[in-house]
Amino acid sequence: MNLINEFCKEAFETAKSKGWHDKPIETGTCLALIHSEVSEALEADRKGDAENFAEELADVCIRIFDLCGARGIDLEKAIINKMAYNKNRSHKHGGKKY
Numbered sequence: 001m002n003l004i005n006e007f008c009k010e011a012f013e014t015a016k017s018k019g020w021h022d023k024p025i026e027t028g029t030c031l032a033l034i035h036s037e038v039s040e041a042l043e044a045d046r047k048g049d050a051e052n053f054a055e056e057l058a059d060v061c062i063r064i065f066d067l068c069g070a071r072g073i074d075l076e077k078a079i080i081n082k083m084a085y086n087k088n089r090s091h092k093h094g095g096k097k098y
Contacts, residue, residue, distance in 0.1 A: 004065075004076035011062050012069025021070060030070075034063045 015021060041056035068075040 002076045004079065005068075005074060007061075008065040008069035008073070008075055010069075011065035015066045015070075020066075025070070030063070030067045034060060034067070037063055 012021070037056055037059040041053055041060060044050075044052035044056050065075070067073075
């Protein structure tokens, strides 16, 4: 197994052992929790708190890993495929600013 999917399995098993998967969690809730970690990272960056910024980005990844672990998603394969796809996209994907 690959490292990213190992992280997914570990994040899910840790969350499960702490009671976070005692009942099914709807996708919207999972995505909202990921979003909340992104918002916390934004606030840390705005405050110039580089250490907390890095920690919040780690929390984003852990939430994503947990979701993928719970759903049996092969995240490493999805990332590899998407990165390969992005290499062939047009410059700024048709004029996007960001």
